[in-house]
Amino acid sequence: MEKQKSAMKKQGWEIEAIGINYKISTKKREHPFKIFTKNQELNQESKQQVTDIEEASLGARHVLKDVYCKAKPWEILAIVGPSGAGKSSLLEILAGKLTPQNGSIFVNQNPINRAQFKKASGYVTQKDTLFPLLTVEETLMFSAKLRLRLPRDQLSSKVKSLMHELGLDHVAMARVGDDRVRGISGGERRRVSIGVDVIHDPEVLILDEPTSGLDSTSALQIIDMLKLMAETRGQTIILSIHQPGFRIVKLFNSVLLMANGSVLHHGTVDQLGASLRTMGMQLPLHVNVVEFAMESIDIVQQQGKVLKQEIQPQLLLSSSTRKSQQKKVEEAGESRSGKFTLQQLFQQSKVVDEESIGFEFDFPPGFANSRLQETLILSHRFSKNIFRTKELFACRTIQMLISGLVLGSIFYNLKDDLVGAEERVGLFAFILTFLLSCTTEALPIFLQEREILMKETSCGSYRVSSYAIANGLVYLPFLLILAILFTVPLYWLVGLNPQFHGIHAFPAVNLVDSLHSELGCGKCLEYMFGKCMVSAEDLLKEEGYGENGLDTVRASAV
Template sequence: MEACSMHDPSILNSARSPDLERNDSGDFLMNQTVQNFSWKDLTVTVKDRETKNTRDLINSISGDAQHGELIALMGPSGCGKTTLLNVLARRAASSGAKVTGETYVNNSQVDSKNFQRMTSYVEQEDALIGSLTVQETLKFASDLSLTRYVNCSAEIPLITTCTDCKSSVSKHQRMERVRTLLEAFGIQKQANTIVGTPIRKGISGGQKRRVSVASQLITCPKILFLDEPTSGLDSTASYEVISYVKALARANNLIIIASIHQPSTTTFNLFDKLLLLSSGRTCYFGKTENVETYFDSIGHPVPLQTNPAEFLLDLVSSDFSRTKEPAGERVQAIQHAWKESTQSIAIERQIAERVNSVEKVTKDWTEDDMTRPNGLSITMALLHRSFIKSYRDVVAYGIRIVMYLGLAIMMGTVWLRLHPSQEYIQPFTNAIFFGSAFMSFMAVAYVPAFLEDRATFAKERANGLYGATPFMVSNFIIGLPFLFLISMLFSIISYWLSNFQPTAEAFFTWVMWIFLDLVAAESLVVLVTAIFPNFVIALALVAFANGLWMSVGGFLVTPTILNPFWKYVFHYIDYQAYVFQGMMVNEFAERNYSCGPGCQCMYTTDLADQCMIRGTGVLESYGYATGRTGKWAGILVGIIAVYRLFGWIALYLRKN
C-alpha cells in the first residue's frame, strides 16, 4: 500500500461515500465515515437522598448530529451538560442512575464495544502522566491507537491521509502527526517539557487542556466528545483550539460534541449547532446561526452588541433572575416553547423516519472495518511508557530508593556488627523482623504513582484503546527491575553492617526474600488501589493491612502460641510470615552461637556441653523447620499471583 502524499488538498477535500453497504454475510458496514449520530428521549433518573423520590438529571433529550459538524453543549452550572455528554458517550451518568432512551449511529444501534472503538472522550479533568513530555504524551497516544482502525478515515488534517490504510502507519508518519498537532495547538515550544508532577513543575493548566485534546485527536476517532475543552484557556487560546477542532471535523467528516461554558462571541460562532440545556431539559437545539431568530420569536431577543452565549446562559439560569419575572417560571416557559416548536417536532420526526427506514442491527462495525489491538504491541508500548515514567518520576521509585537506602543505613548502624553469641540472638531476630516488615510497609509510597497510572488506564480503556490485561502485565513487569535494584542496594548496606551469616549463598538468599517481600507489598498496593482509587482510603487500607501482617507474621507472637483464629485465618496468607521465617532459617539454620561466660545457654541444644547454641534451637522455639525454603518461596509467589489476579479482576469489573 503506497502512502498518500503529504499536504495533498485533493485528498483532504475528497468526498467519501458515507452510504451503508451490505457485505456477503448480510452485515452492515460503514464505508468511511459516521454519517450521522442521533439520540432520542434520553432520560437519566436518580433517587433523591433526602426525599427518596426519583428526580431527573436530564429529561427527554433528543438531537441529531451530521458528519463534519461541531456541536456546542451549553447551559448554566448543574444543568446536566456533563451527565448528557457521559450518556451520549455511553459512560456512567451518575451513581445509581437509571438511563432510558436510544442512541443511533448511521440510523442504527451499535453495541457498546464497537461504539467505544469509534469514539474518544476528553474528560474535564486532565488524566495525563506528569513525568512524560508533551511530545511523548502524543507519541504514546499514537502508538496505543495504531491498530485501532484499519480504514483510518479520521486522519489528522495536513498529515498523511489515505483512502485505504490497510498497512500500518510508519513511525515517521506518526511523528508527523505529533508535530502537526503540536503546532496546531500552539504547544510546539513545550514539546520537550514534562507535563508536570507534584514535585517537578511542568506546563500550565491551559496547556494541559490542549495536550489532553490533542492526545485524543491523534487516535482517529469517528465521534469525539469534549468536556470543557477550553477550561483554563484564555479567549485567544480557546478560539484557536475550537477553530482547529472545527477544521478537523470538516476535513475528516467527524462528529464532535463539546460541552462549553461561556465562550466568547467569536468562539461561539465557530459551532455549527447549539444544544442549550437548563435543569436537564432542552431549551434550544439547532443551528447556531438561527439562535437569535428563534429566541426573538419566543419573546427573548438578543440585545445588540451582546455576547449571545452570555445572554443565553443568563436567560436559562433557574438560580438567578435579572428581571421581575421569576427565573423558574421563565425557564419553564422557554422549555415548553421549545417542546412545542416546529423545530423540535421536526427533529423528533426526522430521527424516527431515518431509524425506521434502516434495518436495525446491533453491530455496524465488523472485522473488516477495524482491527483488534495487538496485545503484544500494546503491552510493549505500555512497558516503554512505564519505563520512562519509572526512572523519571521520583514519586514512583526515586523517593522510595532514597527511603530504602536511609532505612538500610539506619538498620545497619542500629544493629551494628552483631556477634554470634546468645545475647545477640534476639537483636538478630529483631533486625530480621524490622528489615522485612518495614520494607513492605514503606511500599505505601507507591500508592500515588499507581493512582496516576490507574487514572490514565481508566481514560484510555474507556476510549477503547486497551483492556486491563496489558495494563496489569506491563505494570508488573516494569516494577521488577526497580524492586530488585532496591533489594540489592538495601541488602548490600544492611546485611554486612549487621553481620548476618557471612556467606555468599546466605546473602543472595536474603536478597531473594527482600525482593519477594517488596513484590508482594507492591502487589498489595495494586490490589487495594485498584478497588479503592482514592489516595486517603488506599493509603489507610494498605497501612492497616501491613499492620495486620506484622501482628500475625510470627515475630510479635510466635506461631506456636498464636490465637487459632488469627493463625488459621490470616497467618497462612500473610506474605510477611513466609519472608520472616525464610530469613530466620537463612540466619540460624547453619550458624552456632556461644553461651558466654558461665555457659548459661538460653536455648538447650545438642551443643550445650560445648557451651554453644545450635541455631536450629532458635528456629524450634518459633516452630520453624529447615529445608522448606523452596516451598515458602513458592507460596509467596502464589500470594503475589493472587494479589495481581484480584487486582486485574477489580480493574476488569470496575469501569471508572
C-alpha cells in the same frame, strides 16, 4: 460491504440520542450488606416492588430527563447550560462511559455497538490526564504507537502533521508539565489532550469543557481549531461549554441548551434567538444569544413548553424512522434474551445492548498491537518517566543504604539463643513493615497514573496486563539494587546465617516484598501487612528455624 463502508466514511457519522433518562441514587443504603441478607429471600416480583419503593425513598435524582439530541458530521454541536444542568452526564453517556436507565443512541440510524464505538470515537475529559515529564512529541508518539497499526516512519509523519494541525510545532520538544512541573501553557496542554484522542482519526470527537480554565483568546483558538477539524476531516464534534464568548458562539453549528437535566432548546443559535423573541424577551442589539439565554434561564425554564414545541415537529418528522430504529433495538433484545420481561415490554425506549447489535464500523477489532509490542511500548514509556525522576530515585537509594546501616547497628551481632531468636523475629517484622511503608510514597504516583491507565484501557489502547508486566519489568532492576543495598550491610552487622542459601534468600525475600508492595500499592494494605508475617516466617526458615519458624520461636519462648 466495502462500498458500504467507504460510503459511511464519506458521509460521516450522525449521532442521535433519543429519550435518554439517567437517574442516580443520592442516599446511601443504611446497611451495605442488606443485599446479601434480606433481599436473598425475596422472589422476583417482590424484588421489583422493593426496587420501586426504594427508588422513591432513597431519593433518586433525575439527572437527565427524556433528553433528545442530534449531532451531524462536519459540524459542531455545543451543549450549553448552567452548572449541574447535566452536560457532562450526557457527554459521558454519548461516549459510552455511563449507561442510562432508558434511551437509545444511534449512529447513522443504526444502534451502536458500544465497545467498537468507544474505539472509533475520542473522548477528551475536562481534566488533562497526561504524563507531565514527557515532551509533547513523545506524548503524541506513544499514543500513536499504542492506537495505530502503522510502520514507524508513517507514525512519525502522522504525529508531525497532527502537531502542525494543532499548532504545537513550536513546543514539540517541551515537557507537557502540570501543576507541579513547569511545562507548556494550559491552552497548549488542552491541545495535546485533544491530539492524544484524535491521533486515530475518530469519526466522533466528544469534549467535556475543552475551554475550561483558559483565557478568551486561547478558548477561541481551541474552538477554531476544532471547527477546522470538523470541516476538513468530516468529524462529528460534540462539546460542552460553560460561558462561550460571542466569537466562539458563531463557530457552533447547533446548540443544545440544558437546565436541570432537560433540553430547553436544540437548534441553531439564530433559532434560539427567534425562540426567545417569541417568548416576549427583548434581545439587545449585538447580544450574545447563548449568554443571554443562560442569564434568563429561569424565564426560559418557565416557558419551557413553548420551546419544546419548537423541537417536537423535528421529532415528529423522524418518528417513522425512530419507530423502525426502536423495532430493531427490540428485535435485538428479543433475540438476545429469547423472551421479554413485563418491564421490557412496556418500556418506552430501551438501552441498546452493545454486544448483540451489529453495526459495522471501519475499525479493526481487537488491539492495535500484540501483547509483547504493548509491553515494549509501555516499558519504554515507563523508563522515560523514571529516568526523568532521577532525584527521587537517588533519594530512595540513599534512604535504603542508611536504613540498612542504622538497623544493622541497632540489632548488631545477635546471639543464637532464645533472646536472639526473639529479636530476629522483631527485626524481620520491622524490615518487612519498613519496606512496605517505604513504597507508600509510590501511592500518589500510582493515583496519578491510574487516571491515565483507566482512560487508555477504557478506549482499548492496550491491555491492563501489559501495563502490569511493563511496570514490573522496569521497576525490577531498580528494586533489586535497593534490596541489595539495604540487606548487605544489615546482614553482616546482625550476623545472620552465613551459609550460601541464607545470603541469597534474604535479599530475595526483601525484593519480592518490595515488588509486591510496589505493584500492589493501590490494593489492600491489610493484605500486604499480613504478608509481612508470611515473609518473616520464610526468613526464619532460612535462619534454620525449620518449617514453622514462628511457632518454634513461640514454643521456645514458653
